[in-house]
Each structure stands twice: as structure tokens, then as C-alpha cells.
Amino acid sequence: MADSIAFIDLQAQRAQLGTTIDTAIARVLAHGRYILGPEVGELEAALSSRTDNCHVVSCANGTDALQLSLRAFGAAPGDAIFVPAFTFAATAEVVCLVGATPVFVDIDPATYNISADSLKAAIAATRQDGTLRPAGIIPVDLFGQPADYDAVEAIARDNGLWVLEDAAQSFGAALGTRKCGTFGDAATTSFFPAKPLGAYGDGGAIFTADAELAGKLRSLRVHGHGQDKYDNVEIGTNSRLDTLQAAILLEKLKLFDAELDSRDRIAARYTELLSDIVETPLIMQGASSVWAQYTIRTRQRDELRQALNSAGIPTAIYYPRPLSRQSAYTAFPVAPGGVPASDAAAAEVLSLPMHPYLDETQQDRVIDAIRAHILSLRQTGS
Ligand SMILES: *Cc1c(COP(=O)(O)O)cnc(C)c1O
Numbered sequence: 001m002a003d004s005i006a007f008i009d010l011q012a013q014r015a016q017l018g019t020t021i022d023t024a025i026a027r028v029l030a031h032g033r034y035i036l037g038p039e040v041g042e043l044e045a046a047l048s049s050r051t052d053n054c055h056v057v058s059c060a061n062g063t064d065a066l067q068l069s070l071r072a073f074g075a076a077p078g079d080a081i082f083v084p085a086f087t088f089a090a091t092a093e094v095v096c097l098v099g100a101t102p103v104f105v106d107i108d109p110a111t112y113n114i115s116a117d118s119l120k121a122a123i124a125a126t127r128q129d130g131t132l133r134p135a136g137i138i139p140v141d142l143f144g145q146p147a148d149y150d151a152v153e154a155i156a157r158d159n160g161l162w163v164l165e166d167a168a169q170s171f172g173a174a175l176g177t178r179k180c181g182t183f184g185d186a187a188t189t190s191f192f193p194a195k196p197l198g199a200y201g202d203g204g205a206i207f208t209a210d211a212e213l214a215g216k217l218r219s220l221r222v223h224g225h226g227q228d229k230y231d232n233v234e235i236g237t238n239s240r241l242d243t244l245q246a247a248i249l250l251e252k253l254k255l256f257d258a259e260l261d262s263r264d265r266i267a268a269r270y271t272e273l274l275s276d277i278v279e280t281p282l283i284m285q286g287a288s289s290v291w292a293q294y295t296i297r298t299r300q301r302d303e304l305r306q307a308l309n310s311a312g313i314p315t316a317i318y319y320p321r322p323l324s325r326q327s328a329y330t331a332f333p334v335a336p337g338g339v340p341a342s343d344a345a346a347a348e349v350l351s352l353p354m355h356p357y358l359d360e361t362q363q364d365r366v367i368d369a370i371r372a373h374i375l376s377l378r379q380t381g382s
Contacts, residue, residue: 003312004312004313004314005312005313005314005353005358005362005365005366006314006353006355007314007315007316007353007354007355008194008353008354008355009355009357009358010193010194010198010355012355012357013252013255013259013355013356013357016255016357017251017252017255020251020254021200021248021251024039024247024248024250024251025244025247025248027247028243028244028247033243034242034243034244035240035242035243036222036240036243037243037246038243039243039246039247039250040058040240040241040243040246042246042250043058043241043246043249043250043253044056044057044058044205046250046253047181047205047207048207050172050179050181051179051181051182051187051207052179052182052209054181054182054187054207054208054209055207055208055209055210055211055213055214056205056206056207056214057205057206057208057214057217057218057221058203058204058205058206058240058241058246059203059204059205059206059217059221059239059240059241060202060203060204060221060238060239060240060241061190061191061192061202061203061204061239062090062168062188062189062190062191062192062195062204063090063093063094063190063204064204064221064237064239065188065189065190065204065205065206066090066091066094066138066164066166066188067094067097067098068206068217068220068221068237068239069164069186069188069206069217070094070095070098070100070136070164071098071220072186072213072216072217072220073135073136073162073164073185073186075095075098075099075100075135075136076098076099076100077099077100078100078101078132078133079100079101079132079133079134079135079136080100080101080103080126080132080133080134080135080333081095081100081101081102081103081135081136081137081138082102082103082105082114082119082122082123082134082136082137082138082161083095083102083103083104083105083137083138083140083323084104084105084106084107084113084114084139084140084142084342085104085105085106085107085322085323085324085325085334085339085342086106086107086112086142086319086322086323086339086341086342086345086346087140087142087166087319087323088140088168088318088319089323089326089328090168091138091140091166091323092104092323092329092332095138100135101132101332101333102323102329102332103122103126103132103332103333103334103335104122104322104323104324104329104332104333104334104335104339105118105119105122105335105339106118106335106337106338106339106340106341106342107142107339107341107342107345108148108341109341109344109345110282111142111145111147111148111282111283111284112142112143112295112345112349113139113140113141113142113145113146113147113148114137114139114140114147114148114152115341116148116151116152116155118335118337118339119137119152119155119335120155121335121336121337122333122334122335122336123155123159123161125333125335125336126333132333134159134161135161135162136156136161136162136163136164137152137155137156137161137162137163137164137184138163138164138165138166139152139163139165139166139183139184140166140168140169141165141166141167141168141169141170141173141180142169143169143281143289143291143292143293143294143295143318143351144169144170144173144196144289144290144291144292144293145170145173145281145283145284145287145288145289146167146170146173146174146175146178146180146183146284146287147165147183148284149163149165149175149178149183149184150175152183152184153183153184156184162184162185163183163184163185164184164185164186164187164188165180165181165183165184165186165187165188166187166188167180167181167183167187167188167189167207168188168189168190168192168195168204169190169195169196169290169292169293170189170289170290170292171189171195171196171197171290172196172197172256172260172290173287173288173289173290174287174288175284175286175287175288176286176287180290181207182207182209185208185210185213186206186207186208186210186213187206187207187208188204188205188206188207189204189205189207190203190204191203191204191205191241191245191249195292196256196259196260196263196290196291196292197249197252197253197256198252199245199248199249199252200245200248201242201244201245202245203241203242203245203246203249204241205241216234219233219234219236220234220236220237220239221236221237221238221239221240222236222238222240223236223237223238224236224237258356259356260290260356262356262357263290263291263354263355263356264288264289264291266291266294266354266356266358266363267281267289267291267294267354269360269363269367270294270352270363270366270367273367273371274296274367274370274371277370277371277374277375278296278297278298278304278370278374279296279297279298279348280296281294281295281296291354292354293316293318293351293354294351294352294354295318295349295350295351295352296349296350296351296352296370297345297348297349297350298348298350298374299348300373300374300377301317301347301348301349301350303373303377304350304370304373304374305317305350307369307373308366308369308370308373311365311369313352313353313365313366313369314353315350315351315352315353316350316351317346317349317350317351318349318351319346319349320346321346322339322342322343322346324339324342325343352366352370353366
């Protein structure tokens with residue numbers, strides 16, 4: 001059997017980067033400013049220039065980026081915060097960590113992003129119930145594609161809610177002329193190694209056009225400092241991006257645009273050669289995706305996954321269960337009518353190997369194995 005294909009091949013990227021990372025690390029070791037060293041500011045400036053000059057506040061990880069934002073917004077007990085049910089746990093977890101209540105909203109079955117209709121119904125039901133005060137929305141740009149911000153921002157305006165864009169999977173994508181990281185009142189991303197822009201460890205960032213909010217976030221990430229570290233004006237925390245990770249990310253950013261082109265080419269080829277036999281991803285009119293995941297959908301998901309695994313092709317299921325059905329979250333409110341589209345997606349989605357260095361031979365192996373399996377099922381009439 002041929003070698004296994006990597007789901008995400010960070011070693012191939014490492015080869016592409018050559019000695020640049022080693023040199024960048026050596027530079028940090030030489031100056032020794034490991035906490036908030038010069039590379040952190042340089043990275044924030046580089047990210048700002050990619051997000052319409054937003055204020056950028058880097059931090060320890062994408063989960064902290066969300067939590068710090070919620071704290072800067074003043075989210076508190078009694079607040080209802082609307083989150084999609086079909087996402088990574090961090091999106092809802094942070095709501096609970098600040099003492100607010102997540103209200104789970106269903107997704108649009110075509111894009112997997114938050115459904116405007118379910119969101120409207122959830123807000124109305126929360127108001128009617130009266131126990132919680134609707135406060136904000138955290139749309140997630142799932143698999144690398146922006147949520148429908150035209151719809152979400154209109155709903156937020158009508159209801160006086162803030163919007164926090166969870167762009168952990170979408171940094172680099174856009175909706176028309178607007179870039180991911182610039183939607184809502186603030187946006188967050190993650191530099192977890194497997195994300196499209198990944199570090200060699202944890203990292204995250206917050207983006208906002210609001211200078212005052214950015215100042216508050218800078219304070220919160222260093223123990224709520226005022227004039228200096230020993231003047232505490234907020235109850236903050238310790239959540240800084242390591243200088244070493246910033247130095248690594250600065251090097252990776254130099255490849256990022258070429259990597260996004262490559263991801264787009266691979267996704268287009270997958271779609272061209274698979275769309276007649278499985279459901280391939282739908283990207284909204286005018287939107288782009290950074291393909292954090294290339295996710296297909298089929299009723300024969302589990303059998304297909306097993307067949308691919310036997311052929312040395314790794315796959316992943318993002319996500320096997322909506323958050324509203326996870327034991328930690330079953331007590332929280334769900335939109336009227338529940339989350340049927342999230343349930344259906346959880347049963348049928350399958351993410352394929354996707355990274356910028358997946359060559360055509362490897363792509364063909366994935367494509368051929370999927371086609372062979374689905375066509376054999378059709379022949380046996382199952
Ligand atoms: C990865 C991810 C996060 C959390 O990022 P970490 O850096 O791992 O803390 C949050 N939301 C979504 C949608 C993610 O995919």
C-alpha cells in the first residue's frame with residue numbers, strides 16, 4: 001500500500017520555509033525579549049495591514065481572544081449570547097466562563113454557518129421568556145468561509161446586540177471587499193498549529209476598529225494594568241502571545257498568500273472531480289474561503305470514512321455532535337425548533353486532507369478512493 005497522506009502537512013510547509021524560521025528563532029534568542037518583544041508588535045502591525053488597519057491585540061490563544069473580547073464588552077451573568085450549535089467548543093465555553101448564558105442557534109445547511117432565521121427566532125424567544133437579556137452574537141466563520149454578515153449585522157442592529165466574529169478558521173478570507181477579522185464590533189482568530197495561519201504552539205489575536213476597546217484588551221491581557229504592570233485598573237489575566245511564536249508567524253505570513261492560492265486551487269479541483277457523487281462545499285456568492293477544512297457531505301459518511309482509512313487517507317469529522325447535545329452544554333437554551341440542520345450535518349460531514357502542499361498525485365488518491373467507494377456502493381444498490 002502507498003504511504004499514508006497527511007491530513008495537514010506541517011513538515012512540507014517547514015521544508016518550504018527553509019532556514020527562515022531557524023534564523024527568526026535565533027534572532028529572538030539573541031535579543032532575549034521573550035515576553036512582548038519587538039516581533040509581537042511587528043506581527044500586530046502586519047496583521048493590521050491585512051485587516052483594513054484594525055487595532056490588533058495578540059494574545060495566548062484563540063479561546064482567550066474570545067474570552068478577553070467578552071470581558072471587554074462587559075458580558076455578564078444574565079446576558080444571553082447567541083452562538084451556533086455547530087462549532088468548536090471554545091465558542092460557547094467562553095460565554096460560560098464570563099458567567100453569561102449561551103443560546104444555541106441552528107446553522108444554514110448549505111454553508112454550515114449561523115442561520116439568520118434561527119437566530120431571529122432565538123432572540124425573539126429569549127425576549128419573550130424574559131429571564132435573560134439578549135446581549136450579543138458570536139457568528140463563526142466555519143471551515144474558513146465568512147458567516148452571512150449582511151444578515152447577522154442587520155439582526156444585531158435591529159436588536160441592539162454586539163457582534164463578535166469568531167474568525168479562528170477564516171483569517172485571510174473575505175466577503176466582497178470586507179475581510180474576515182473586520183466584521184462586527186470585534187473579531188478573533190487562532191494561531192493553533194493546524195489553523196490556516198498556524199504558529200508552532202498556541203497563539204491568538206483580537207481585531208477591532210475601536211481604539212478604546214483595543215486599549216482595554218491590551219490592559220486585560222496583562223493583569224488589567226493601568227500606567228504600568230503594578231497599577232491594576234481592571235481584573236485582568238495573563239494572556240500574551242510569545243515573542244517566539246510572533247517571530248515564527250511573521251515568517252509564515254510571507255508564504256500565506258501563496259498558500260491561500262494553493263488551497264483555493266486544491267479545493268476547486270476536489271470540487272470539480274467530486275461534486276457529481278458527494279455534496280461538495282458551497283461558498284456564498286461574493287465570498288472566499290481559506291479552506292481551514294474541505295468538508296464533503298454524504299449519507300454514507302461512516303462507511304466512506306472507513307474505506308478511506310483503509311486506503312491510508314486520513315479524514316476528520318468536524319463536528320460529530322452539535323454543542324447543544326454535549327453533556328456540558330445540554331442545560332442551555334436552544335433556538336425554537338431546535339437545531340435540525342446541525343444534527344444532520346453532524347451525521348454526514350467529512351473533512352478531507354487539505355493543506356497547501358497536497359500535490360496532484362495525493363489529491364488524485366483521495367478523489368479516486370472516494371469515487372471508487374461511492375460507485376461500488378451504488379453498484380451493490382446500498
Ligand atoms: C480553533 C478554534 C477556536 C479556539 O482557538 P484556540 O487557539 O485553539 O484556543 C475557537 N473557535 C473556533 C471556531 C476554532 O476553530
